[in-house]
Amino acid sequence: MSDKIKSDAVFCLARHYRFQWEEAQGGYVLLFPEGMIKLNGGAGEVIKRVDGKKTVGEIVADCKAAFPDVDGLEVDVLAMLELAHEKSWIALKE
Amino acid sequence: MAQQNNGAVLHHAPKPFWLLAEITYRCPLHCAFCYNPTDYVTHTQNELSTEQWIKVLRDARKMGALQLGISGGEPLLRDDIEEIVAEAGSLGYYSNLITSGVGLTEKRIAEFKRGGLDHIQLSMHDITKEINNFITDTNTFELKKKVAAMIKEYDYPMVLNVVIHRYNIDHIGEILEMAEQIGANYVELANTQYYGWSLLNRAQLMPTREQLDKAEAITNAFRKKVGSKMQIFFVVPDYYADRPKKCMNGWGEVFMIVTANGDVLPCHSARSLPGLTFPNVKDGTDVEWIWNESPAFNKYRGDDWMKEPCRSCPEKEKDLGGCRCQAYLLTGDAEIADPVCSLSPAHGVILQAIEDAKNPQLAGQPILFRNDKNSRRLVEGELKEVASPFHALP
Numbered sequence: 001m002s003d004k005i006k007s008d009a010v011f012c013l014a015r016h017y018r019f020q021w022e023e024a025q026g027g028y029v030l031l032f033p034e035g036m037i038k039l040n041g042g043a044g045e046v047i048k049r050v051d052g053k054k055t056v057g058e059i060v061a062d063c064k065a066a067f068p069d070v071d072g073l074e075v076d077v078l079a080m081l082e083l084a085h086e087k088s089w090i091a092l093k094e
Numbered sequence: 095m096a097q098q099n100n101g102a103v104l105h106h107a108p109k110p111f112w113l114l115a116e117i118t119y120r121c122p123l124h125c126a127f128c129y130n131p132t133d134y135v136t137h138t139q140n141e142l143s144t145e146q147w148i149k150v151l152r153d154a155r156k157m158g159a160l161q162l163g164i165s166g167g168e169p170l171l172r173d174d175i176e177e178i179v180a181e182a183g184s185l186g187y188y189s190n191l192i193t194s195g196v197g198l199t200e201k202r203i204a205e206f207k208r209g210g211l212d213h214i215q216l217s218m219h220d221i222t223k224e225i226n227n228f229i230t231d232t233n234t235f236e237l238k239k240k241v242a243a244m245i246k247e248y249d250y251p252m253v254l255n256v257v258i259h260r261y262n263i264d265h266i267g268e269i270l271e272m273a274e275q276i277g278a279n280y281v282e283l284a285n286t287q288y289y290g291w292s293l294l295n296r297a298q299l300m301p302t303r304e305q306l307d308k309a310e311a312i313t314n315a316f317r318k319k320v321g322s323k324m325q326i327f328f329v330v331p332d333y334y335a336d337r338p339k340k341c342m343n344g345w346g347e348v349f350m351i352v353t354a355n356g357d358v359l360p361c362h363s364a365r366s367l368p369g370l371t372f373p374n375v376k377d378g379t380d381v382e383w384i385w386n387e388s389p390a391f392n393k394y395r396g397d398d399w400m401k402e403p404c405r406s407c408p409e410k411e412k413d414l415g416g417c418r419c420q421a422y423l424l425t426g427d428a429e430i431a432d433p434v435c436s437l438s439p440a441h442g443v444i445l446q447a448i449e450d451a452k453n454p455q456l457a458g459q460p461i462l463f464r465n466d467k468n469s470r471r472l473v474e475g476e477l478k479e480v481a482s483p484f485h486a487l488p
Contacts, residue, residue: 024158034253
């Protein structure tokens with residue numbers, strides 16, 4: 001596990017952020033006041049699972065189950081969560 | 095996907111991610127720094143209907159529009175904002191109401207919440223009642239505080255927009271403290287940009303470089319102190335920059351505006367440019383054609399239109415030569431490098447404007463407030479002494 005992201009931690013989307021699929025972009029986006037972020041395929045799959053209920057460990061397991069052929073998935077998922085937390089797109093569930 | 099553009103090729107298909115609905119030009123405030131057109135009074139009797147707005151929202155959403163700004167004038171002067179917000183919510187827009195707060199009641203905000211409005215951007219003007227009421231030519235100081243509390247109560251992110259000018263720039267520290275006190279999540283300190291009414295009042299509004307540097311330093315210090323709980327954007331005034339802004343992030347690139355009367359524009363002041371016809375949705379023209387095919391939206395896409403020094407400039411991708419409207423308003427040539435750029439052959443007009451703002455006689459002239467009477471006078475060709483230095487102002 002990463003130093004910063006613990007496997008039993010539970011994250012939710014930051015307040016006032018919205019996550020949705022955008023047909024016109026062919027991808028997931030994060031929306032917030034005055035801005036938006038287009039998430040690439042992998043990033044979208046991770047953030048999609050951030051629901052304020054699943055632990056980080058469960059998100060990793062879920063991603064592995066969904067993409068069994070991808071190697072080293074855990075590292076990527078944790079790096080994405082770390083980045084999203086750093087950018088304040090997601091927050092630790094209180 | 096490559097797209098033809100007057101012979102130039104864009105290696106992508108721009109999409110109007112941002113749709114700004116300038117839903118009415120009517121406004122209870124009379125701000126001296128308003129960027130609305132000075133002839134707005136000609137567009138207050140021919141506004142789009144609710145049904146026409148709903149069609150615009152649907153058509154733009156199909157093209158990928160995602161962020162919706164509902165602006166004006168004061169959008170709350172229309173009594174159908176609830177309906178428009180609800181439609182935006184069901185279409186999946188992230189919707190922003192951009193308001194002075196005048197007309198926001200408990201009943202309306204509850205309805206907006208139900209309809210799925212995502213955020214409310216409230217304009218604030220100063221920490222003093224005197225400056226707030228002077229610059230807006232209204233008595234709205236206490237009301238804004240009440241509205242801020244209401245926004246918080248309804249669990250909206252608190253987004254404050256403060257237009258900065260000579261009369262409030264020295265209070266920037268106190269303005270930020272006030273923002274923190276009322277629990278702002280985002281604060282935009284928007285230095286006045288000079289279009290429309292603010293251009294007419296430029297010498298009266300423009301701060302000095304010393305004032306600006308000080309304000310920026312105070313903002314940076316405050317940012318450190320307050321950390322991530324409050325995001326502060328400091329919009330640098332381009333007159334004091336060495337290079338122009340990448341206006342609207344590019345002409346017809348991500349931004350589409352539909353005005354109160356239905357004109358579809360790539361930027362707020364595009365109608366001031368010569369030789370362009372902007373299609374109007376009332377004529378039944380669909381926004382997809384307007385965005386992709388209309389000559390007006392293709393006019394300044396890419397860099398085919400550029401002349402020297404922009405054409406061979408190594409930085410041309412960074413700023414795309416700046417703002418076409420500013421170039422035209424200040425020089426009469428829409429294709430010249432934005433005069434803000436120190437490499438522009440017209441840069442002298444900016445240096446002169448900065449000098450003029452230091453001239454107590456010019457800076458002390460009476461302000462021409464944005465109101466119907468002044469707009470009518472400008473349309474009728476009065477006030478020539480104020481409007482004549484600028485091209486395309488009536």
